[in-house]
Ligand SMILES: Nc1nc2c(ncn2[C@@H]2O[C@H](COP(=O)(O)OP(=O)(O)OP(=O)(O)O)[C@@H](O)[C@H]2O)c(=O)[nH]1
């Protein structure tokens with residue numbers, strides 16, 4: 356079809372414009388003031404308008420049919436077209452009578468989307484129609500094909516009609532000498548010369564002039580196989596080339612495309628501004644998020660520094676419990692209990708460890724729980740302020756203080772349990788039980804020795820007494836009593852030593868115990884603040900979503916920009 360280059364450019368522009376409109380919508384850019392529906396329709400959808408004029412039976416309808424290779428207009432040997440017929444695209448064939456001299460004829464033929472045809476009755480037929488044609492179609496027609504029959508191209512009516520047209524309309528006039536097959540080929544140039552001459556005389560200019568046999572051209576296009584030779588001989592090729600060139604070079608069309616191109620460029624600029632704004636907002640929000648994360652981290656560091664030195668009072672608790680347990684040990688080291696355990700068995704070391712573990716575990720758990728209760732209060736206050744900051748800066752809602760508090764309470768529970776567990780293990784690692792166990796075993800071995808000696812002496816005294824050995828029972832009884840006295844003395848003495856050694860060892864282990872717990876305490880704090888910072892997850896997600904949207908938009912914008920640039924070159 357005609358003007359393929361123009362339509363290709365227009366189609367590409369249409370695609371780019373659609374892309375621009377969709378990216379504008381996605382980025383929230385208002386396009387209405389830049390690219391109204393009128394500009395869009397004008398630039399992308401206005402069909403070319405071809406108007407044919409000429410005398411009755413000049414071959415106007417045949418010319419249109421031959422140009423488009425289809426039987427669109429009715430052709431008759433008798434005067435056929437009695438009113439102006441406007442051929443347009445419609446999904447189904449229908450006629451709409453606009454006035455008694457204008458009929459709209461809708462046909463489902465694709466090329467009518469791009470080309471509207473206006474077929475007119477003969478200039479020498481009904482005079483009033485010409486007034487209508489002049490007013491309605493001449494000013495907007497892209498091409499005005501004036502058809503002259505080869506048999507008589509001098510018909511006064513057509514020339515009179517031409518003479519009434521202003522210059523801007525004459526600019527778009529083309530002369531077609533129709534039915535050329537009815538004359539000898541050598542006559543045609545002569546008639547064309549006459550036509551040019553007359554044009555100069557009547558309208559002061561010579562429009563482009565072509566000779567054609569519409570009938571031949573039409574037959575050539577419909578014939579099977581397609582008859583290229585007949586088509587060339589018909590003279591239609593020159594007209595087609597001329598029309599194609601007119602379509603491609605049409606200043607008004609270029610202007611329409613250009614205004615659409617300019618409007619599209621402005622929208623692109625708006626979209627670019629919006630994307631840049633978006634990128635700036637993302638960057639700013641990213642910094643804001645980093646700031647908040649740093650703030651939370653600084654809180655963590657500060658809390659660790661403040662609490663881990665004393666480990667929130669764990670050191671004092673340890674000292675207190677060590678003294679208490681030493682007192683209990685002292686109580687167990689009494690003569691009666693110690694001698695009883697020589698017979699019943701020694702479980703003091705294990706008992707002491709269990710005792711200190713239980714007492715310290717409770718104490719560590721209490722201290723941890725208190726520390727974290729205070730932390731939760733601190734974090735809740737901090738979150739309240741942070742929440743309104745986020746709302747103001749980014750316009751999004753994050754977790755409520757109650758939600759954060761709930762999570763931190765769960766975190767506190769985990770931490771307290773962990774610290775209790777670690778404190779038990781810490782006591783075990785101090786090895787106080789092993790040392791106590793060894794000391795008690797040595798003591799018991801020694802005491803047992805004296806106890807056995809004392810008892811053996813006593814038995815010996817009994818035996819000697821029974822055998823009436825003189826003096827021996829008294830001597831043995833004396834020795835037995837001495838052994839028992841030494842046993843009592845040693846029990847007291849060693850008990851005191853063990854208790855004091857145990858006490859010292861325990862008190863000196865305080866620092867080791869606390870520093871063993873410190874790592875766990877800090878880890879607990881890290882996990883606690885990690886749980887706290889989870890509250891910012893909504894901000895991170897929001898940012899990630901924004902970034903995710905930005906990248907493809909930027910890519911799409913670049914693609915559209917290049918597309919628009921390529922079209923700019925075609926338009927210049
Ligand atoms: N030999 C020959 N006859 C043609 C040619 N073009 C048209 N005719 C004939 O001329 C007559 C009129 O053709 P139309 O195309 O209807 O002419 P028109 O100008 O549309 O006529 P109106 O609509 O009545 O004004 C018909 O009989 C056609 O067959 C041609 O190129 N060569």
Ligand SMILES: [Mg+2]
Nearest residue numbers: 415416435436
């Ligand atoms: Mg006709």
